[in-house]
Every structure is written in structure tokens, then in C-alpha cells.
Amino acid sequence: MITAKEIAKYFLSKDSNKKLFNGNLVEFNGRKAYEGNIRLNKYLYFAQTVFLAKYGKLLFGDDFVAYDNGPVVKEIVENYPSIQASANKENIVLPIDIQEFLDKIYLSLKDASCEELIEITHEDSAWKEVSDRTYYAPIINLEKYKAKFEKQYRGIIKVMEI
Numbered sequence: 001m002i003t004a005k006e007i008a009k010y011f012l013s014k015d016s017n018k019k020l021f022n023g024n025l026v027e028f029n030g031r032k033a034y035e036g037n038i039r040l041n042k043y044l045y046f047a048q049t050v051f052l053a054k055y056g057k058l059l060f061g062d063d064f065v066a067y068d069n070g071p072v073v074k075e076i077v078e079n080y081p082s083i084q085a086s087a088n089k090e091n092i093v094l095p096i097d098i099q100e101f102l103d104k105i106y107l108s109l110k111d112a113s114c115e116e117l118i119e120i121t122h123e124d125s126a127w128k129e130v131s132d133r134t135y136y137a138p139i140i141n142l143e144k145y146k147a148k149f150e151k152q153y154r155g156i157i158k159v160m161e162i
Contacts, residue, residue, distance in 0.1 A: 002094065004044055004062035004073040005083060007102065010094055011043050012087035014106055021084060028118055029068045035114050037080040041072040042117035047105045049126075052142060053149035054157050059098070065137040066130045070121035074137070104160045 015021050021036035028038070044064075051059035064071040076083065094102070109117065121127055126145045130138040142149075 001058075002060045002098065004060045004076055005079075006092060006094065007044060007047060007060055008040055008073075008076050008083055009087040009090060010092045010099070010102055011040060011106060012084055013092055014103075016088055018084075020110060023081070023084075026114065028115065031068050033069065033077075034080055036084065037077060038069055038114045039117060040080065041076055042070065042114075042121060043105060043109055044073055044076065045071045045121060046109060047102060049124075049142060049145075049149050050105065050153050050156060050160075051101065052146055053153040054160075056146065058142070059101075064140045064142065066127055066140055067137060068131075069118050071124070071127050071140055101160075108156070108160075 012021050018036070021040050022034070024035040025032055026035045026038070027033075048059050048064070051057075062073045062075065065074055067077070112120075122131075125148055126140050126142055130140055
């Protein structure tokens with residue numbers, strides 16, 4: 001199975017000038033983080049949930065946990081600088097259909113601000129269910145919300161098929 005780190009590196013490789021996935025330190029919800037790290041985790045979340053809605057299975061096996069600024073993959077959060085530094089130096093090989101899917105996610109999110117991406121994930125039922133316990137960073141059970149994601153992302157999936 002593909003890993004979140006491979007998907008992250010693919011997204012990072014699409015932004016070679018580091019405009020979207022940058023190292024700017026920002027503060028949201030009382031937490032400081034790299035803007036690019038926040039954005040990357042939101043891209044991963046949308047890729048995972050839309051893929052689950054469209055194909056009925058997870059894109060990658062890594063878990064998301066609930067942080068104050070929304071769902072994140074812990075390995076990505078904790079290793080963002082090194083993942084970002086290595087992304088353009090490695091040849092990221094993913095199946096072509098996965099690349100096409102990820103390209104559509106990338107294009108659909110590239111104009112959204114970090115704040116907008118955070119707000120969207122804060123409206124998500126899967127995150128809301130466990131967000132009151134973010135001190136412990138509980139794992140979010142995305143598969144439990146498959147049917148909800150199918151309805152929630154129906155329009156996005158339809159547009160992506162064009």
C-alpha cells in the first residue's frame with residue numbers, strides 16, 4: 001500500500017518553488033506551525049477522504065489524528081522539514097491513476113488559504129467526533145464515515161471526473 005509520506009512527497013514535488021508548502025511560521029487556534037505543514041496535512045486528508053468516498057477504500061494506511069488545527073498524519077507533522085527537503089530530490093513513483101487523482105486534489109485546493117482548509121476540516125464530522133480530546137491526539141476512524149463522505153464529496157467527485 002502507498003504511504004502518506006509518498007503522497008506527501010508527490011504533493012511537495014508539484015510545488016518546486018515552495019509557494020504553497022513553505023516554511024512560514026503561522027499561528028492558528030493558539031498553535032504555531034509551519035504553514036506548509038498545515039497545508040500538506042489538509043491535502044493528505046482531502047486526498048484520503050475523497051479517495052475513500054470515490055473508491056470505497058483508503059488511499060494509504062497511515063492514521064490521521066485529531067490536532068487543534070484539524071486532522072494530521074503524525075509522521076508528516078513531526079518530520080515536515082526533512083520530508084520537504086527530500087521531496088524534490090527523489091523520484092516519486094506512483095501509479096498513473098493515483099497521480100491523476102492527486103493532481104486533481106492539488107488543483108482543487110491550491111487557491112485555498114490555510115485558514116480556509118482548517119475551517120473546512122473543522123466542519124468534518126470525523127474530526128469533530130474526537131476533537132474535544134485533541135490533547136491526546138486520538139486516531140480518527142475515517143472508514144466509519146465512508147457513507148457520509150460519499151454524500152459530502154459527491155459534487156467534488158463528479159467535477160473531478162470531467
